[in-house]
Amino acid sequence: MDRPRQALVLAGSRGPTDPVASAVGLPHKALVPVGGIPMLERVVSTLFASPDIDHIILCTDPDFARHGFGSALTRAIDEGRITLASPKPSPSQSVAHVLDSLVERPAYPLLITTADHPLLTTPIVEHLIANAPPSSDFVVGLANATTIKRSYPDAIRTFYRFKGQGYSGCNLFLATTPKARQIVDFWQQVERHRKNPLRLVATVGMLPLLQFVIGQLGIDDALAHLSKRIGVNIGMVDMPFAEAAIDVDKPSDLDLVETILSTKPNVAQTPSL
Numbered sequence: 001m002d003r004p005r006q007a008l009v010l011a012g013s014r015g016p017t018d019p020v021a022s023a024v025g026l027p028h029k030a031l032v033p034v035g036g037i038p039m040l041e042r043v044v045s046t047l048f049a050s051p052d053i054d055h056i057i058l059c060t061d062p063d064f065a066r067h068g069f070g071s072a073l074t075r076a077i078d079e080g081r082i083t084l085a086s087p088k089p090s091p092s093q094s095v096a097h098v099l100d101s102l103v104e105r106p107a108y109p110l111l112i113t114t115a116d117h118p119l120l121t122t123p124i125v126e127h128l129i130a131n132a133p134p135s136s137d138f139v140v141g142l143a144n145a146t147t148i149k150r151s152y153p154d155a156i157r158t159f160y161r162f163k164g165q166g167y168s169g170c171n172l173f174l175a176t177t178p179k180a181r182q183i184v185d186f187w188q189q190v191e192r193h194r195k196n197p198l199r200l201v202a203t204v205g206m207l208p209l210l211q212f213v214i215g216q217l218g219i220d221d222a223l224a225h226l227s228k229r230i231g232v233n234i235g236m237v238d239m240p241f242a243e244a245a246i247d248v249d250k251p252s253d254l255d256l257v258e259t260i261l262s263t264k265p266n267v268a269q270t271p272s273l
Contacts (some may be wrong), residue, residue, distance in 0.1 A: 137232040
């Protein structure tokens with residue numbers, strides 16, 4: 001598998017009604033400072049510090065990017081290191097739009113993450129890339145519950161309960177081949193049917209969904225089932241970094257991240273942009 005040279009950062013906004021943005025009185029969550037540095041700037045700086053990534057597609061409102069972001073981000077946009085893409089109504093639609101519009105640069109492989117991931121570090125990025133199963137069309141980074149609870153036993157995280165172990169998403173993905181586009185289509189179907197149980201069952205499949213609900217579906221079996229159903233090879237990287245699973249969706253997450261940055265210098269260091 002080729003190593004990715006570019007990354008997509010999803011930085012859509014719910015505006016000032018976003019609980020994190022409103023808690024600090026800013027118009028966009030991506031601008032919220034963490035350890036004195038806006039979250040988006042932390043994410044972008046970390047990605048550019050990776051020896052692999054030399055170009056970033058930033059999915060956010062272009063006018064807001066020009067007027068709301070600081071000089072370092074604006075300079076990177078002017079230099080062509082960052083390309084802006086307009087967000088769509090949902091994350092899956094935004095990813096689909098970006099993949100379909102990449103004509104001047106090869107779309108694959110593409111690293112995908114989000115702007116509300118201020119604890120992202122270069123070792124986290126490099127671990128995902130280095131350990132991605134070579135035959136996969138799409139790779140997802142997950143952190144298991146044991147890893148997270150060992151480091152942050154009091155942190156409130158959402159775990160997907162698989163047989164033998166729970167996992168939390170890390171907002172880290174690798175679209176490695178054009179077949180990854182089928183994953184995005186499936187993602188859109190799940191988003192459309194999330195409030196319609198019967199359609200959701202039809203999309204995912206009754207037996208694996210039932211096994212998942214009762215905690216009898218293993219993570220490997222789940223990935224194998226989805227791979228077969230969608231027609232792609234989905235791989236997983238079990239991330240050994242608890243911080244990889246901590247994003248900022250609510251004010252309590254912001255407090256947790258600030259605490260981590262104040263006690264873990266290796267995480268707090270952010271490369272210059």
